[in-house]
Amino acid sequence: MNQIDGHFDEMTGLLYLEGQLDSAHAGIVSVHLGTCAACRELLRALETEAVWLREALTTDEESIPVRVLAPPERNAAHWGWMAAFGLLVGGAYTLWSGFVEPWYANLQQGGFTQGYLLTMLFFSSASWKGWDAMRSLMEFMAVATLGMVAIWLLRKQWQRFTAIAFVMGGLACGLAIPQPVAAADVEHGNPAYTLPAGQEVKTDLIVAADRTRIDGDVDGDLIVFSNSLTVNGHVKGDILVIGAEVRVNGPVDGNIRAFGQALSLESTVAKNVMAWTGASEFGANSSVGGTLTTFSGNTELDGKIAGDVLALVGDLTISGSLGHDVTIRGGRLSIGPHAEIVGQTKYRGDHQPEVSAGAQLGSPIQVTFEKRGPDYSRGSYYWHQILFWGAGFLLGLVIMFVAPGFFFDVSQACKRIGPAIGFGALFLFATPIAAIIVCFTIVGLSVGLPALALYAIAVYATKIFVGAWLGEKLLGASVGFGPAVGRLALGLAILRALRMLPYVGLLVGLLTVMMGLGAIVLSLHRRLTPTAAPAAA
């Protein structure tokens, strides 16, 4: 028991008041209190303070939330994940009935019998008759999605009608704002569009039609959404085309970027060509001033390419003249007798390249055969796994240091497995779709692209939070930085080991992403809801 200048210290006074002193010490204090007015005064002040504290803590002006008034049911299905799964099922059905089935019908009508599923799905349907209606529906869905997200985030402020008015007003304004007038000539084919020879469009030309034919000249860029496009005229800007069949016979002063079923080039392109197509054919008269980047099933290069060639292809046949380096990753490479490659040729694939005797190569082809699937017999495979683990662990440590509260909130949210996976499944598929749709609607690229970037980061980070949760399951929830690091390391290692298993690894990866993404969503929701001081409402 401490004494200062003959008085008891505050600690002793508190313990005496709260009955925490043993009888001997309490007796000494009682005797002292009988003779010391200052200590009596102190004890009275401490006692009053205790009463004051009790009153402050028990007095309450804050109402009990309705949610708390209703008793929770045993094993009650959480509305969140039920809604999420419901939306997911609804979304899948809508996707099937609204897109896939009509596309199949469209495909048969259009006579398409082959091609890559995704290419066909996304690009062949550009001329689908119901596309306009579907686009309107998608725009409406995008706005509705934004509205729902906003309402969800602000739902805790429902009492504040200004917040509702703000959200609704914002959406209404967004819908009411007229579409910006584009500095371009926009044409809708019915069903075909033709720019006659001798006619020149002085600005950019945007065309949406079943069949498009450009015999005249375009002074700016040519942007086309069409089942087929034939360009015989002169395009002084770039060509951006989404369509099943693309033929370019006229000169192009800019670049060509083609997404579709087939690309055929029989003219000069001053700059670069990028092709995401089922098949690409660069004829003997074709010439590309810049680089060629092709992601095509089959590519035939009979013309001239001045710059580098990067080809991720199924089959590549080279019969023309390539002025620089060539990098090929794909199935088969065939180099004809009249081919000329000035730079280095690198091939990575699973077939021996066929090189004709007459082909002129700047240097011997560097061939790397790659084995499909993981090669468990190679040490480098395991080294890469360790590197992947290390990268995840490092990012986890950064998040843990920079935002420890968020880190633990998200890993704790993983405990709610059902809601986490439900929301995760929804956001995993809905976010990129919504972001892409948003890119085309009122909000624009400034929202859509950052959303996609954040989405990618979040997807990568999911394993960190799920790993931390898994580690806690196994090691317990000891408090402190050291145990948290240990849990993260172990959890990530287990996840990495599971990912290495054939087939099961894919499922584990998918579940990890869904669960982690859902946990991030749940945690963000909690953090974005307004906070207030405890009981200080």
Add this chain to the structure above:
Amino acid sequence: MDRQTTTGTMSDADLAQLLSQVRAGDTDAWGEMYRQFAPAIFRFCRRLLPAREDAEDATTEIFMKVRQKLGTYDSSRPFTAWLYKVASNHCWDTLRRRRIRQDLETGDVDTLPLEHPDPSQLERLQAEHSSKEVRSGLAQLPDRARTALVLRYYADMSYEEIADTLGVRRAFVGVLLLRARHQLRDALAPTAAAAGIQKASAGGGS
């Protein structure tokens, strides 16, 4: 204040019967028990956790735990004490997991001033601040200090129960409480904090 008035107005006999019905799986009894105690537990959580929604979630989770653990409750002991123990463990668990550096909160008794506060300053502090302001000040305290005060002066827990919940020695609980009081005084009157702690000699001799 005792826990009975905090948590409801049922007599001990009524409560015992209600609990036996709940244990027997009576859904209506469970609803009745929930309605009796949920508001107090919500307020308890509200004072410990940083956000209203946290308190809502915690209340729901605590009662789910109560339902699972009711079989382990010793009916010879007060139910409210057991209920608050479950609630405080849950809230403290939530708080400490959010604070990765919780272990940096040291329990150094030397940081306590061995001085008498000025009783008149204390009284002035109490008179000048409403309950709402006190709760706002409480929210600014470190988790452990706030929790100690709430467990003691809201849930009316004993020093043993507080020590058990916070994972500290029983002898340290008094230090925690006194330090928490000092921190609250500082939070409410930061400028007068220094003036509020005066030497005992200034208050008069024995």
